[in-house]
Amino acid sequence: MQDIIAELAWRGLIHQTTDEQQLRRRLTEGPRVLYAGFDPTADSLHVGHLMPLLMLRRFQRFGHRPIVLVGGATGMIGDPSGKSEERNLLSVETLAHNVESMQAQMRAFLDFGSGAGQAVLANNYDWMHRFGVLDFLRDIGKNFPVNVMLAKDSVRSRLERTDAGLSFTEFSYMLLQAYDFVHLHKEFGCELQIGASDQWGNITAGIDLARRMHGVQLYGLTCPLLTKSDGSKMGKTESGALWLAPERTSPYKFYQYWINVEDADVVKCLRYFTDLAREEIEALDAARAADPGRRESQRRLAEEFTRLVHGEGGLAKARRASDILFGAEIAALSDAELGEIFADVPSHEMEMQSLTAGLNVVDAFAAAGLAKSKGDARRTITQGGGYVNNRRVAAADTTLTASDLASESVMVLRSGKKNYALLRFRR
RNA sequence: GGGGGGUUUCCCGAGCGGUCAAAGGGGUCAGACUGUAAAUCUGAUGGCUUAGCCUUCGCAGGUUCGAAUCCUGCACCCCCCA
Incomplete structure (x- = not known):
């Protein structure tokens, strides 16, 4: 099979892997099953999620079988990895809603059709919610030396802080994720887990658990976090x-x-x-x-x-x-067209009468929320930073009338290069 | 408990009786340049019915023609001694 590792490597998507040579051999010998997990922290994915998700997609295109796991169970606990503070727990209803929304989005990125490499959508709630505490502690917990857990970055960094603690709940998160890996291995023959670099500790926890429980060798691979050249977060x-x-x-x-x-x-x-x-x-x-x-x-x-x-x-x-x-003057458009194009732009309503009577630009800018005050609006306009329908306003004492409308009832105001606001005039 | 220092406009920080809406820097906003970038340069930066007026310098009073500046009390912060 084609070498997916080489593909990921030139794309800069490999941050760390376990035993790269062995992993590469497994992946070139034949199709493998791999997974990445996503906790339902919101009702939508964001670009950060795409790093591992698109990686799954790349694996699938190279003939492997991806499992996307949505953490209906782990989401109830909260992953301390990469988080500086204990998080608030989400309600069960919110989680259910989030799981559903995220799953719907994920379907667009992977091929869930038929065939050997078809993707699988899993939810760890399905196998976790009936797992009894006693059984879990005896069968799973017994395999986790606390000193090893304490040494993980995700835990240590939190314990070193004096202003933020770590609850037992979050502390035990890695056990759940570790068990997910073991479970998916048993159920689907999954042998590789991928994730962002902050997941390394959780991934290796799963690998250790599989070795202890079943004596099998699993693999892990992480991608870098999405950061800009200056180190700040991207996206x-x-x-x-x-x-x-x-x-x-x-x-x-x-x-x-x-x-x-x-x-x-x-x-x-x-x-x-x-x-x-x-x-x-x-x-x-x-x-x-x-x-x-x-x-x-x-x-x-x-x-x-x-x-x-x-x-x-x-x-x-x-x-x-x-x-x-970012183009020329805006004119001769319909309300509907403007509404669609400027869907993101905040809009404010005014009486049409105030326009027909003659509306001062300064007042218009202040009303549209493009300036903190009239003084601020006047300043901007005087300095040449005010635009109506992308045409610069010459002076602060300009009066706007119905002929300045960009469409039937909407006027497009702009301050500076890209701050837009709409004024909608009601009859 | 005793002694000293502080609290200024978004932030830092000058100001020590009128010329203070308050220096300077940062941030922010706008302009020029440009690539819807970065850097740089320029201007602006309490509000308003803007040649003027109103509100602001921890809070409340007082002195004075006039206070961010002086006095009294209160609150909070810092340092030193015990």
Whole structure:
């Protein structure tokens, strides 16, 4: 079989593996079963989840069988890995809802059809919820030396802090995840677990458990965390994570995020998130080095990634919105068109009468929420930072009338390069 | 318990009776440059009905024509002695 490890390696997706030579041999000898787990912490996946999820997809394309595990059980406990503080427990109803939503999204990334490599959707709640405490402690807990558990980074870093503790509940998280691996091995012959680098401790815990309980050798592989060249987290916006659910992060915002990726990070993202071939990515990188101003890499990344997550339709909307927002004067559009293009833009209602009577731009900007106060609005406009329908406002004493509408009843205001707000005029 | 220092506009930090809406820096916002980038440069940065007016310098009073600046009390923070 084709060497998936080599593929992942050039993409920079391998952070750590257990016994790489042995693992590579297993994976080239024949199709294997592997899994990655996702706890239902929200009702949508975000880009961070895509690192392992897309990795599963790559494995599947190389002929292996992926299992996506949604942690209906582990989500009830809370993974301390990579978390600096104890988390609040989610309610059972919330968890059930989250599991359902996340599973629905995952279906788009893997092939769940028939055939040897068909993906499997699993939920550890199914096998955990009837596991009795006594049985669990005797059969599973007995295999975990506490000193080893204490040595794991996820635990140690929390114990070293004086301002944040670690409950027994979170402490025992790794037992559950370890058991998942053993269970999936028994049930599906799963022998590899992948995850982000902060999952290393939990993965090795599962490998140890399998060896102790059944004397079998399992494998682990982690991918790097998604970070920018300056070390900060990638995939975060001012308003939080970059979600896959279009209701949470619109295709436009998603597209814009990737269009704006810094030069230093763009190649990495192309390798991580697109299916482009190595030669193509290298060509894009070379083109970027030669003429960074064209930002071909960013365009391509945004395009490929938006298409992958939101489909052709989502990509088309995102591009259209981008063209208009960063384009020329906005005029002769319909309310419906504007509504769609500016779906993300905050809007404020005003009486049509106030417009027909003549509306001062300063008041309009303040009302639209683009300025903290009228003084702030006046300042922005005086400095040349105010735009109506993408046309710069010349002076602060400009009066807007019905002829300044971009469509039947909507006016598009902008402060600076990309802060938009809509004013909708009610009759 | 005794002695000393402090609390300033989003943050840090000057100010020590009028010229203080309050220096400087950071942040933020806008402009120029540019690649919807970074860096850099420029401007702005309490509110309003903006040649003016109103509110702001821990809180409450007082002195004064006039206080962020002086006095009294209160609250909180820091340091030193016990």
